[in-house]
Amino acid sequence: MTKQIRLNAFAMNCVAHQSPGLWTHPEDRSSDYNRLPYWLDLARTLERGRFDGLFLADVLGVYDVFGGNPDAALRNAAQVPVNDPLLLVSAMAAVTENLGFGVTCTLSYEPPYPFARRMSTLDHLTDGRIGWNIVTGYLDSAAKGMGKASQNAHDDRYNVAEEYMEVVYKLWEGSWEDDAVQRDKARGIFTEPSRVHRVQHYGENYTLDAIHLSEPSPQRTPVLYQAGTSLRGKLFAAQHAECVFMSGPSAKVIAPRVAAIRALTAETGRDPSEILMFSMMTVILGRTEEEAAAKHAEYRRYINHEGALTLMSGWTGVDFSTYDLDQKVEHVHNEAGRTAMDNITHADPDRTWTVREVAEHVGIGGIGPIVVGTPEQVANAIEDWVAQTDVDGLNLAFAISPGSFEDIVDLLVPELTRRGIYKSAYAHGTLREKLFGAGRARLQAPHPASSFRPALPSAIAAE
Template identity: 50%
Template sequence: MAKQIHLNGFIQNSPSPHSTGLWKHEKDEGTNHNRLSYWIETAKILERGKFDAMFIADVLGTYSVYGDSHEAAVKHAVQLPAHDPLIPISAMAAVTENLGFAPTISATYAQPYALARQLSTLDHLTEGRIGWNVVTSYLESEAVNLGLSTRLPKELRYDRADEFLEVVYKLWEHSWKDDAVIFDRENDTFADPAKVYLINHEGEFFNVPGPHLVEPSPQRTPVLFQAGASPKGRDFAAKHAEAVFTKNHSLEALKAYVADIRERTVKQGRDAGDVLVFPMILPIIGSTEEEAYEKYEDLTKHVSYEGTASLLSGHTGIDFSKYDPDQYIEDVETEAVQGNLDMYTKDPNKKWTLREAIKNHGLGNGTVKFIGTAEQIADRIEEWAVEGDADGFNIAQTYSPDTFREFVDLVVPILQERGIYRTEYTGKTLRENMFGKGRAHLPDNHAAKKLGSFQSSLRGYKSSR
């Protein structure tokens, strides 16, 4: 059987979040992100396209690196307004049956005990269709608004996230036995207290006695997504993630990334295929190749130069208001998103000026663009899946939600005809749709399953740390 690919739709609760300035396009409806109708329509499109999940990005602060101010971000809607990613999910779940939802939540600013409850609640309400994009956050403006005097160093953010996950694993996987809830009316017993454990977590960053506030949900642990790009980030992904998002300019860069992630995953005692790799792509479809390139040029005219400079400044940590547009981008180490900077400083084929980087970053946050007819785009998807070893694709948008609609109407049927994309969902839960029927839960080789052993007689659980 030919390799089967997976698809996710990339969105954020903000107008034109990944193509800065596209809110001005006549086809764009992203300014309706404050309406349930927008989310319901988008979810239905993705489910019609048999997507695994809607991946909802998020940031908790403004893009204020550019000119040391939030002005450009406010003026050009640079991922601002930034509404909550969790709130629209119940409404979308009510009008879909199989589509998963992977909201982004920061392990740097959330509290594990409360977050575990939120995601378990959603896993119940969606009947097992919840994922979580685990991020450690890169903006200084997030830190200072959320109780820190400054952004934590990247390494420390990952250390904290690692312990954060240990806490939520204990809550999700080990606090309630499968058969704890018994609904025994005669004995006035809703749940058996002998089967609900404290977790007694005592660590460097968190002390959480537990128990978990929610009885086991269909997947227990939500499907874990991550986008680590630094060596520490990749190790974190290899240990915890079930799928990773990546952003590449080229097939070569993708190949190197996938090989590295697979190797790191195996070192963690997992199977190479336990972490699915989803490169992000921006499809620009025309009825002819020429028309697609004309469309691309038209779309770039809607990109906001200053807005994108502000976005890129936030992504890289460099204040580009001080740059001349024809200046080459400097290769430095950043506490922000190293991968976003490396795209423009470590490209073996070219040196990037700020002006060129902005043109590229303005559409799809700088990710690779697949421009052409639907057939040509399907060809490249197949090439990246087979030669690049991608497991699936994270589809970004220019105008929303019509970029998704065009992709679902024009490209998905070709992928299905070629036998590389499903015509029906595999299972009920998100994890089954990603990994196959019968895999609603994390496999035994995952870090969450290796956190000490339980005995039913134990009232408390001593941390294995």
């Protein structure tokens, strides 16, 4: 059976996202990020292309590692200004019927009680098309904005995340029974109180004694994405994630990460095929090879080296303003994100990077591979990539928006469909059902969320 490729669009509620400098291109509209028409048009385009979802990145804090201040980030719109991604979803859902929404939310700085309600609300308003990309944060500037001197240590952030997940599972899965809401006008009873249970949790990081404020939503727990590929991140993904997003410049980097997460997933008792792997890629398309090459060359003229290194400094915690452009990048271990540094150091022992090469590569679409060519050439490259890495889909970044996505929808999607490796129509149901099959609106055992669906209220209290 031919493996069907899944596609997410990769964007952020900011200017240019991962292509700093490209916002100055005359055809780019990403500087309209703070206007609803930009997002509504993008959502309609993605639905026309039968994209599985729009994966919205987010970051709390500003990229102030480069030069020790936020000036370069502000100058180059390197993910600042950045608006809240959650507030976009209802509007985009209103003009689409099938497009899913995977939204990045940092758990380190928001209590689980209001967050659980916010996600349940979006699950209701989208008819079950919401997903959550679970992140713990990686910027000290975010911690300072929340009143802390610095962020917690990398692995400590994941320890907090484990408890956070337990709390939100209890709220989403265990507080309201399926038939708690009666809507019985004749008896005048909207909710049967005996079928709503108080969640009591007394842990190291969180204390809670409350009922969940939202009635059961179509999926209850949103589809769970996770993007960490450090050792601790892989363990977390194997335990909790349904979809894993990873970035890396080559199949040699991505393939072992995919294999490692699948193996760890099996060790938890979950089916490794029940976790979908998405890797980042940027494609630049033309109707002819010459047109695609010319477009790529044009985009390269808009690369902003300072903006690209500002992003990379934030991702790695390394101040690249102190490096010479032709200096080789050496591995540095710190409490920032681990994956970005690994990508340009020891993840591929056969390749070394200079700072200039990092800036040139990151300048269009981030650290993922760039594929340039006709629809046929790009489709060939995607098939090879999937065969080499065992990923299930792609998070497609953009050079310019919405132009990059319009090219994918108009040129690449028909070719992938013709080959039988991309769906010809959307499946029915919630986002989880579209990804995993009919009747799968809710998480199933042995996923840990399923253990918080008790028959008795005492079973949902913390042990």
